[in-house]
Amino acid sequence: MKFLKLSLAASVALGAFSTASFAQPLEDAIKGIDVSGYLRYRFNSDYYDNGNNNSNSKNTHRWKAVADFKAPVADNVAFNFGILYNNESNDVQGTGGIGSGLGSGKDGSFGVSTFNAVITPDSTATTVIIGKQRLATPVTNAGDDDRGTGILALNSDLEGFTFAAGAFDSWSIDDVHKGYDLGDNLGTSVTKPLYALAGIYGVDTAYGHFGAQLWGFYIQDIVDGLGFGELSWTGSTFNAALQYAIASLNNDAGDVLSVVHPNGNPAGRANIPEANDLFVINLGADFAQEYNVPLDVKLGWVTNFQDGTAVTLNDDGTAFKYAGALWWQNNATGISTSALLNRGVAGFGSEQEISVFYGAIGYSMVDSRLRIGLDYVWGNNEVTTGNATLYDIDFQEITPRISWKHNKNLTISGYYAYLMTDGPNPVSGNEDQDRARARVEVKYSF
Template identity: 85%
Template sequence: MKFLKLSLAASVALGAFSTASFAQPLEDAIKGIDVSGYLRYRYNDDRYDANEFNKDSVAKSNATHRWKAVADFKAPVADNVAFNFGILYNNESQNVNHGNTYPGTSSGLGSGKDGSFGVSTFNAVITPDSTATTVIIGKQRLATPVTNAGDDDRGTGILALNSDLEGFTFAAGAFDSWSIDDVHKGYDLGDNSGTSVTKPLYALAGIYGVDTAYGHFGAQLWGFYIQDAVDALGFGELSWNNATFDVALQYALAKLDNSDSSILGALHPSVVGTNNLQIGSVANRANIAEANDLFVINLGADFAQEYNVPLDVKLGWVTNFQDGTAVTLNDDGTAFKYAGALWWQNNATGISTSALLPRGVAGFGSEQEISVFYGAIGYTMVDSRLRIGLDYVWGNNEVTAGNVTLRDTDFQEITPRISWKHNKNLTISGYYAYLMTDGPNPVSGNEDQDRARARVEVKYSF
């Protein structure tokens, strides 16, 4: 029986790894098994003025070699039941720092003892004949608008997907433990050290898509609940696209748990602003704004198919209406259609969409207002192998408490990009992101700050 073809854009990749309870020749044991995945190398070189660029930064620079290997083993479904098994090697901490530490040595050095290796997925997959339903039980990737399966976000539990109604896919999931890769190291909440959150996570979703003579119309709605962390989180999207143009409206709303028992209290210590104003002074309370939201408008166009011009562009606007912007679990979530590379990932701008990251969130009792405009353009050449692009972002982030302004930061980011598709398996890419901020920063006190990141990536997919 073949796997159900799902319309769920963020659904996990389904597959199976077949094992037997009896001994048999290796050739027979691996017959029919499909292996897919990738090998990836990244070199990052971050340059900045103060120790606040990202969660692993050191003073003035943070250069790293990073290696990652993913292999997923899939086998044909037998009697409507299969198993999915994946292995992962992910080394994200090989600092180089180019002699900026005394006496010119640093942990790892790019060639020292390296990092994490283990089982990334291990689950049973059930696909009954009588219904267009797939049920996944066990350890699996969390592919939702507020998490990022590509960043190895995972959960252990059950996920059910149903497409019996034409054009619709419904999903329901319950996970008793889960792991978010992009959580600040040292908080024991699911970073690359192998720890995980043990508070239950529940999810419901409905996705609709229909093709018409006027293009494809789509809609999706997600709801989440996390015990002692997130009382309610919703994500919705309306979209339309044809051969050339696409439009998307996205909105996320979160009500976070600020009670004494909330796990967010350990992540977000009291925020101290100017004039010794302390936000979130209630003992043991999670010091993060309870009401959060984010609204994104994205317009795009690709002129290659209809007009034979290998040019693509997109424009967008990001803003919020509630007290904060903490509406995701991983701020690298792929749902929001941003441009740029840095502005939502460091304390210089003070913007983060993750409720689990201590950087950039509005404190309890404060109000945050952001307005971000972005644009991107790309041109493809050399038989569609070479693409060059340029992203531009302008934004403002203002945080106030009563009559006191804790932050009023303007910023711009310019990010040229280039990629070369050597063949169907191998792609080489890179970018140079330059971020400029202007305005008082409560962390460093600097008025004007510059950030830069150079990245080179080599990825082989199989």
């Protein structure tokens, strides 16, 4: 018979756990814990043609699993714990068809996504979250695993209003430039403190729901000030929203953005404008409730007035009501709203002017389980320095969509986005580019 030799410390630890007064059967330990999350598979087929007989394509398989565990409230305190598996960032296509994260090899990252305590006092409509949590703000995307470690307080004592204040000493954004140790789903974090304040208002009237929100952000050595505001109205058929974001970025030499956007600027300053903003008008209609016609449409316009458009930390931020899928997420158009991505951002000393019109239509059938839609986008991006035009790009995107809600848990969806640009490209210098993406997604929520 073999005996396992344990150190004294390990023996004491095992003995303590085996006789601890809090030991209990597993069934009792997990009683009352809520579990939610989803399993998602995505297949992307991307095509690129730079107009100079240089084209390529790439297929990627992407898996994601999210599970959040919420313990029951005891004495006004509850604990949340979340786990995450995600291989979205590890999809590098190498030469000769050899790469990583392409579907069958070693890929992905697995770890703790949230770990926090939630305090809800009886005497006030206040919630305080302390620990690692998702960053659900207009300039980040909690659904893309943006998260921070710190404290967030929410108060709704005043009817119709919610006030929020947050402070995070470290945080992570899923899609930032790899030239700086900022994330890319690789488990790294930004260690510059992030502070946020917000006020949110909503009221139901005989004329529809009126809403407003105002957010302010400060990030040491990165963002001197960032504000986001929205006014919205939703009626029984029609809806409208005005959105505006403005940012003053810290592009001093030696700070974070000078590493993310270097490109040899005078005195080592970051190659990104300090003054940025974005303005969005969105008009929509849904004819299902009032007219029993399962048709929805939206129209919108996007523009800016400052030198650049870098007003978010993640260009997948869910606040802006765009249509399309590609035009703000690649170098072809030269447009990006993220200050932390080294793409599509006008350089230091330049002035960027964008004008983007979009429209989308959707029709539901089969008891609203099947939805088909079509997005169309037309835009222009002009960047100048002094009296010289660096580039002037016109672009169009056409994106048909389809989704099938098999049941309350399982949804299958897909789209084919086709982007065409006309004008010298700021990266490749080619006159025209075509890009396309076909996506199939299967998502099971629980």
